[in-house]
Amino acid sequence: MIEAKNLTKTFQSGDSQIIAINNLTFSVPQGQFLAVTGKSGSGKSTLLYQLGLLDIPTSGEVFIDGTEYTKESENARTTSRLNDLGYIFQDYAILPSLTALENTMLPLLMQGYDKKEALEKAKKALDKVGLLDRMNNLPSGLSGGQQQRVSIARAISHNPKIIFADEPTANLDSETSRHVMDAFVKLNKEGQTIIMVTHEKEYAELADRVITMADGNIVSDVLN
Amino acid sequence: MAKLEKENLPAYRQAGFSRNISVGWFLARRELKRANIWTTTLIVLVMTLTFLNLVVVSGLLVGLIQGSEESYKKYAIGELIISPFLNRSAIEQTPEVVKIVKTMPGYDRHVVRYTGSARVESDYRKTIKPGEKRDGAGASISGVDPISEEKFSGVSKFVIRGSFLDPDDGDSILIGKNLLYEFTPIESPGFQTLKNVEIGSRVKVTVGDTSKEYFVKGIMSSKVDEFDNAVVMLDSEARKLTNRADLNASGIAIKLAPGTDPAIAKKFLIDSGVGEYARVQTAAEAFPKFLQDIKNTFAILGSAISAIGLVVASITIFIVIFVNAITRRRYIGILKGIGINKKAILYSYVYQATIYASLGIALGLVLVFFLIKPYFAANPIDFPFSDGILVATISGAFGRAGILLVTTMIAGYIPARIVIRQNTLSAILGR
Numbered sequence: 001m002i003e004a005k006n007l008t009k010t011f012q013s014g015d016s017q018i019i020a021i022n023n024l025t026f027s028v029p030q031g032q033f034l035a036v037t038g039k040s041g042s043g044k045s046t047l048l049y050q051l052g053l054l055d056i057p058t059s060g061e062v063f064i065d066g067t068e069y070t071k072e073s074e075n076a077r078t079t080s081r082l083n084d085l086g087y088i089f090q091d092y093a094i095l096p097s098l099t100a101l102e103n104t105m106l107p108l109l110m111q112g113y114d115k116k117e118a119l120e121k122a123k124k125a126l127d128k129v130g131l132l133d134r135m136n137n138l139p140s141g142l143s144g145g146q147q148q149r150v151s152i153a154r155a156i157s158h159n160p161k162i163i164f165a166d167e168p169t170a171n172l173d174s175e176t177s178r179h180v181m182d183a184f185v186k187l188n189k190e191g192q193t194i195i196m197v198t199h200e201k202e203y204a205e206l207a208d209r210v211i212t213m214a215d216g217n218i219v220s221d222v223l224n
Numbered sequence: 225m226a227k228l229e230k231e232n233l234p235a236y237r238q239a240g241f242s243r244n245i246s247v248g249w250f251l252a253r254r255e256l257k258r259a260n261i262w263t264t265t266l267i268v269l270v271m272t273l274t275f276l277n278l279v280v281v282s283g284l285l286v287g288l289i290q291g292s293e294e295s296y297k298k299y300a301i302g303e304l305i306i307s308p309f310l311n312r313s314a315i316e317q318t319p320e321v322v323k324i325v326k327t328m329p330g331y332d333r334h335v336v337r338y339t340g341s342a343r344v345e346s347d348y349r350k351t352i353k354p355g356e357k358r359d360g361a362g363a364s365i366s367g368v369d370p371i372s373e374e375k376f377s378g379v380s381k382f383v384i385r386g387s388f389l390d391p392d393d394g395d396s397i398l399i400g401k402n403l404l405y406e407f408t409p410i411e412s413p414g415f416q417t418l419k420n421v422e423i424g425s426r427v428k429v430t431v432g433d434t435s436k437e438y439f440v441k442g443i444m445s446s447k448v449d450e451f452d453n454a455v456v457m458l459d460s461e462a463r464k465l466t467n468r469a470d471l472n473a474s475g476i477a478i479k480l481a482p483g484t485d486p487a488i489a490k491k492f493l494i495d496s497g498v499g500e501y502a503r504v505q506t507a508a509e510a511f512p513k514f515l516q517d518i519k520n521t522f523a524i525l526g527s528a529i530s531a532i533g534l535v536v537a538s539i540t541i542f543i544v545i546f547v548n549a550i551t552r553r554r555y556i557g558i559l560k561g562i563g564i565n566k567k568a569i570l571y572s573y574v575y576q577a578t579i580y581a582s583l584g585i586a587l588g589l590v591l592v593f594f595l596i597k598p599y600f601a602a603n604p605i606d607f608p609f610s611d612g613i614l615v616a617t618i619s620g621a622f623g624r625a626g627i628l629l630v631t632t633m634i635a636g637y638i639p640a641r642i643v644i645r646q647n648t649l650s651a652i653l654g655r
Binding site for chain 2: 049
């Protein structure tokens with residue numbers, strides 16, 4: 001379970017202070033598929049970065065399974081990102097010098113799995129997203145949709161507690177987007193907690209719960 | 225909703241040193257494997273040239289003196305030299321000493337030489353005006369047995385004009401090139417050289433009050449002062465000129481069988497009583513101190529030049545790694561974002577720098593020991609005072625390789641660390 005308590009993030013822009021997220025408090029239980037939606041600049045991505053321990057909030061706390069992380073060291077946050085969290089970025093963010101298989105097995109190697117185990121798990125993850133036959137391709141040899149699926153495989157390969165997805169379909173055509181969303185729904189049905197930022201209503205409706213944001217505030221929080 | 229069974233991974237909670245090392249290696253290997261081949265080649269070439277600069281520049285400078293020492297050892301003094309005590313003009317009981325020398329373990333061959341100071345004149349028959357100087361030069365004389373001298377040093381190959389002495393050449397001499405104006409054109413009232421001497425010329429050699437005329441049979445150029453500054457004649461002639469009625473010599477040079485320790489051979493001679501009649505020195509002890517001083521100075525000079533090369537190479541690697549890390553700032557951000565420990569990322573850059581340096585060093589070692597060193601051994605640099613060789617020992621080369629490797633690792637570490645310390649999210653978002 002992940003909890004946000006009085007989470008606030010502000011940015012300084014010249015003389016003025018911009019409140020990106022404003023004193024948010026909510027929790028996401030284990031196994032829930034949460035979609036965070038809202039207009040551009042509403043604070044949804046900023047919220048995701050705070051929850052995903054990629055950024056430090058100006059104030060407030062983030063708890064993952066009861067452990068508060070905002071005051072933890074960079075190393076502890078990195079270790080938690082490695083072991084507990086998985087990330088899917090809008091532009092895939094897979095490493096260009098690694099093949100699909102190597103991209104997928106990298107977090108596993110960092111976790112301490114030996115090469116053989118990491119290979120097996122990575123192959124399993126790639127199989128899950130239907131990319132086993134392209135596992136030896138470099139990202140440059142994969143389409144956008146395939147790259148995003150590699151990104152999903154990397155995010156799920158080590159069975160994270162929570163997957164964070166930041167506009168995962170923004171750069172994909174509608175058919176590929178549908179495949180990616182199908183993969184998310186399937187993962188969620190297997191028990192995977194997912195927090196996804198999207199501005200597309202159609203995909204948000206596939207989630208268990210939808211939080212809508214505007215000007216850094218939660219304006220609605222509904223269960224589908 | 226089905227609940228995921230999280231694997232029990234307590235051991236994975238902390239990324240240890242070995243894991244950072246292995247993930248760093250994983251990343252570095254793939255980076256290098258998929259890097260642009262020409263960029264990699266260029267960097268490796270820079271490292272090779274730096275290594276060559278480290279080894280070859282100082283090696284050649286030291287080699288100039290080393291070449292001189294080796295020639296001195298090979299042609300003049302051998303591995304051991306027996307010489308008179310400083311307050312004596314000859315080795316007492318020379319025949320006895322020679323007998324002992326021949327019995328020592330590791331003995332290979334020896335030569336007995338008779339030396340002294342002389343004046344050589346070419347126009348001694350000409351009438352000169354009062355105050356006018358004759359065409360003459362101060363020289364040392366070296367009396368040798370041509371057969372044993374040739375066997376010992378093979379100096380006949382240094383006769384550049386005319387021919388070497390025969391055992392019955394009582395009326396002939398060889399003249400070292402430094403005594404001839406043609407080869408040593410120095411115009412100084414205090415240092416005279418012979419101007420009108422060629423093969424077949426008659427010269428007068430005077431030692432003290434004793435003079436004798438000789439034909440010039442040959443001119444020697446060996447880059448060894450013992451021959452180039454000397455008039456070489458038969459040992460019997462040298463004894464006559466120096467008024468030496470006994471067989472006591474001025475020097476006995478000894479060569480040892482390969483693998484014989486000169487210090488042990490020296491000890492044998494001293495223990496056998498040679499030390500009562502003369503001084504026994506190993507070649508290292510007999511080398512003039514100034515040669516060692518020049519060698520040390522050249523080594524320092526070579527190291528200074530090499531240090532500049534090392535700094536240039538470090539800056540090159542620093543720039544390469546820095547540019548690489550800066551252009552891959554987002555890549556580094558993603559790695560940190562997905563939980564790759566920053567030390568693992570750092571090590572991957574250090575590995576890359578290390579591999580560049582190792583490849584450069586390996587290529588440099590091959591070039592030094594299989595190409596450059598053999599080349600200079602076969603084609604020494606022709607310096608006036610020596611045949612310059614390349615002095616490069618395996619241990620010395622590996623020492624310098626170690627310095628280059630460590631410097632490169634540091635040069636790779638610093639820029640990578642600067643970039644890796646940047647904010648993870650800013651790096652991912654490219655802001």
